[in-house]
Amino acid sequence: MTKEATQTDAQVKNKKPVSKKVDPYEGKNIKIVKDATCTFCGCVCDDMELTVDVDEHRILKAKKACVLGRAWFYEHKVDTRPGVLIDGKEATFQEGVEAAAQILIDAKFPTTYGMSDSTCESQRVTVEIMDTINGNIDTTTSVCHGPSGMAFQGVGESTATLGEVKNRADLVIYWGGNPAESHPRHFTRYAVTPKGMYIPNGKKDRTVVLVDVRRTPSTPVADIFMQVKPGKDFEVLWALRALVKGKKIANDIEKQTGVSREVLDDLVDRMKNCQFGVLFFGMGLTMTRGRHFNSGALLSLAADLNEFTHFVAKPVRGHGNVTGADNVVSWQTGYPFGVNFNRGYPRFNPGEFTTTDVLSRGEADAAMIIASDPASNFPKAAIEHMKKIPIISLDTKDTVTSSIAKVRFAVSTYGINTGGTVYRMDDVPITLRPAFESTYPGDQEVLEAIRDRVKKLLSGKKARVAA
Amino acid sequence: MAETMILVPGRSQSQGTSLNEGKLEDEYKRVTSTAELNEKDMQRLKLKDGDKIKLKSDVGQTVVTCKGKKHEDLPLGMIFIPYGPPSSELMASDTAGTGMPLSKHMEVKVTKVK
Numbered sequence A: 001m002t003k004e005a006t007q008t009d010a011q012v013k014n015k016k017p018v019s020k021k022v023d024p025y026e027g028k029n030i031k032i033v034k035d036a037t038c039t040f041c042g043c044v045c046d047d048m049e050l051t052v053d054v055d056e057h058r059i060l061k062a063k064k065a066c067v068l069g070r071a072w073f074y075e076h077k078v079d080t081r082p083g084v085l086i087d088g089k090e091a092t093f094q095e096g097v098e099a100a101a102q103i104l105i106d107a108k109f110p111t112t113y114g115m116s117d118s119t120c121e122s123q124r125v126t127v128e129i130m131d132t133i134n135g136n137i138d139t140t141t142s143v144c145h146g147p148s149g150m151a152f153q154g155v156g157e158s159t160a161t162l163g164e165v166k167n168r169a170d171l172v173i174y175w176g177g178n179p180a181e182s183h184p185r186h187f188t189r190y191a192v193t194p195k196g197m198y199i200p201n202g203k204k205d206r207t208v209v210l211v212d213v214r215r216t217p218s219t220p221v222a223d224i225f226m227q228v229k230p231g232k233d234f235e236v237l238w239a240l241r242a243l244v245k246g247k248k249i250a251n252d253i254e255k256q257t258g259v260s261r262e263v264l265d266d267l268v269d270r271m272k273n274c275q276f277g278v279l280f281f282g283m284g285l286t287m288t289r290g291r292h293f294n295s296g297a298l299l300s301l302a303a304d305l306n307e308f309t310h311f312v313a314k315p316v317r318g319h320g321n322v323t324g325a326d327n328v329v330s331w332q333t334g335y336p337f338g339v340n341f342n343r344g345y346p347r348f349n350p351g352e353f354t355t356t357d358v359l360s361r362g363e364a365d366a367a368m369i370i371a372s373d374p375a376s377n378f379p380k381a382a383i384e385h386m387k388k389i390p391i392i393s394l395d396t397k398d399t400v401t402s403s404i405a406k407v408r409f410a411v412s413t414y415g416i417n418t419g420g421t422v423y424r425m426d427d428v429p430i431t432l433r434p435a436f437e438s439t440y441p442g443d444q445e446v447l448e449a450i451r452d453r454v455k456k457l458l459s460g461k462k463a464r465v466a467a
Numbered sequence B: 001m002a003e004t005m006i007l008v009p010g011r012s013q014s015q016g017t018s019l020n021e022g023k024l025e026d027e028y029k030r031v032t033s034t035a036e037l038n039e040k041d042m043q044r045l046k047l048k049d050g051d052k053i054k055l056k057s058d059v060g061q062t063v064v065t066c067k068g069k070k071h072e073d074l075p076l077g078m079i080f081i082p083y084g085p086p087s088s089e090l091m092a093s094d095t096a097g098t099g100m101p102l103s104k105h106m107e108v109k110v111t112k113v114k
Ligand code: SF4
Pocket: A038, A039, A040, A041, A042, A043, A044, A045, A064, A065, A066, A067, A068, A069, A070, A183, A184, A185, A186
């Protein structure tokens, strides 16, 4: 009789199960991609370790990714939707390219928008298409940090990389943003908790200040929370500038802004006496009353503080390659967004050539939308106009915009299926390491085919030039 | 009676994760049509979690579900909603020559939907 067979039922019940390591991936064709990049938000974390099921074309595990990054990696699986639709009907790739090229060259005021979830290589082709047809070019920057882009031109930028912030910043101020929910690893990878060369104890060596109109999940991270009345950021920033310069400010500052004189004095003291200060600013500044004046006031405050110590300011950018869009459009046209080639040379004018305006005023008569969904998040007047004009859409998932498009391309996902270059929010370029192949082409491939067809149709000539 | 409040649309974690599932999916629609109000405002307006409210601006209107936030977390008179189609419905298209519509500080009239 074996030993096991002599055990009573009670003994069997009490016996702890022998822990046997179960391989969750047994029988699967697994590939590990090290140092992969998450392109969901502007943090562009490039330290991901992806466990990929090669046969099922999906990511099973994304080590080091935050909750948003995990959703990004896990939800981009292989799709079964048709690759190309024209007027809602399935079509071939060539037919899609032909239809898109025709729309673009027939239009008097073709515009393009999006691009911030697309590689720099694709962005470059997009600019080339719009240059060829004398079109209008704009990116999601115009409804994100576009006002900051205007302020940079007016005020300048005292800047640094996130690596410098990690290694040196002992005073970190977040103004008008909620990174805990929008850029979860901004705190842990770059600016608050990591230990750095001159910040040996991580968070203990830094003072973190958060400025916002409401408490958010980011608030508990801060040592000091400064709550500003909605729409009063400019006034607070201007008061801080005055105090930094030793000037008087209004006695009723607290009544006006919700922030007391004591809190302002304390912050000024900390700003002037830190070793390396940084102001990270979000859309709480650019999307509210004051817009570019708010960003300009903050950039000026950072510049003023350099009389006393080292101080930098950086916008916290949303989409994975929105910073790349600014860089590519700038190096190709001289301007970051809201650029028009209608006269045969680039002109920059926010408010005139930015997408909300060209759509709401009913000026654009065709639009190519790349990896973006303005039909769901633009003002009503713009959306109404989009429904009246031919739209070409390139997107990884169906959206409201793709559902109203005349020509709709399903494309693969950058960083997951296709390689290329993206810029982190601090203008550092990063190379992508894709995880698995998609059945759809990348947007670069689609755009290059449209560009080639457009050039062929124009037979080497440029499109008409506006009078 | 309608009361005027300040609507502040913004990002939230559930908006970010549901976005990845797809913007046409139910979860994204649910998240972007849930508005947070100060619990004291909710009491005053005789609202409880899950009630429907109508938000009306100069350019449009939308109906969303409301959810109370602690008094210390959201100032009186302010409504927070994750960005999405309902918040766009209320956004004016004037950009004051910047390209940026006022998307974070909108005056809206709030009424309970019976
Ligand atoms: S912080 Fe941003 S880039 Fe980094 S893992 Fe999260 S979503 Fe991805």
